[in-house]
């Protein structure tokens with residue numbers, strides 16, 4: 328779905344605001360603290376029913392307000408669509424797609440896939456492996472939605488096996504039942520390992536190429552680090568059986584794809600450990616852009632790309648390359664304090680949203696003008 332309009336009510340700094348989005352690039356500009364990221368977050372919330380900034384979603388309510396409402400309008404091959412999200416802390420979100428209530432927005436076929444770059448997301452490069460694993464798994468879901476069921480089955484088998492291990496550790500059960508779960512876990516584990524390997528294989532070349540283009544010095548590399556060396560379910564089950572004594576002692580499963588990592592490297596060294604802040608930012612941006620290319624190739628459409636404040640740390644040549652790349656296909660929204668930092672921002676095809684606290688001035692000669700405050 329291409330988003331054509333975003334409406335926010337009582338979301339962060341916005342009382343009521345309605346803004347258009349361009350089919351290509353939309354640039355959100357304004358001084359520090361004006362509310363640019365709030366607008367980007369509102370768009371993400373409208374497409375996913377989640378915040379991309381905080382796990383404490385209460386924070387998105389405008390100060391002293393009880394409820395927020397976010398609406399996203401757009402269109403795809405099948406026609407026009409509307410996604411509405413009503414959020415009131417303590418209650419289930421009220422989500423409607425084309426007027427029909429749905430329990431989860433992430434399963435809705437019409438919603439756009441969204442990829443977001445925020446300074447907070449540097450944790451993906453710097454943080455623990457679990458963050459990169461779950462990011463990689465989200466990419467797999469976006470690439471091949473049908474494969475999500477295998478991951479869920481793996482997680483369930485792991486929870487069952489861990490429950491048995493914990494019971495044994497506390498003297499409440501034997502170890503006989505474990506073998507059955509080993510096979511189940513191994514079967515789904517090998518499939519999960521294969522999916523991750525396949526996704527990383529698709530991402531590796533674009534990641535290296537884009538990292539170089541954005542100015543990462545040295546060779547950028549994405550490397551999948553599976554825990555297991557097994558290539559079949561039987562081999563993985565055998566590995567699990569070999570380690571069963573230490574698992575019983577610990578009370579949980581210490582081996583398998585739930586311990587995998589995705590390494591981001593520069594000249595063979597981990598950016599997580601050795602990368603500067605600037606290098607880590609470039610690597611994150613390269614990863615998101617590589618995913619966008621791969622998704623465009625596999626799914627026929629790139630995700631909506633939201634880039635918060637990426638321009639300030641790039642030199643003029645890199646900015647031009649980045650804008651050329653993101654405007655080549657798909658829809659994107661970029662925030663900046665300075666419009667001059669986005670080459671081509673003045674083009675007639677670009678929608679410019681000038682943000683001042685609580686209000687947005689729309690400059691979109693190619694679209695119907697909307698002024699909102």
Ligand SMILES: Nc1ncnc2c1ncn2[C@@H]1O[C@H](COP(=O)(O)OP(=O)(O)OP(=O)(O)O)[C@@H](O)[C@H]1O
Pocket residue numbers: 338339340341357358359360361362363364365366386387388389390636664
């Ligand atoms: N729930 C809320 N209700 C009202 N205002 C809020 C809320 N949450 C944050 N703010 C205000 O939003 C402002 C920050 O907005 P935002 O993060 O969008 O700024 P920005 O334009 O992206 O700035 P920068 O360029 O510095 O990153 C702050 O003044 C903050 O007090």
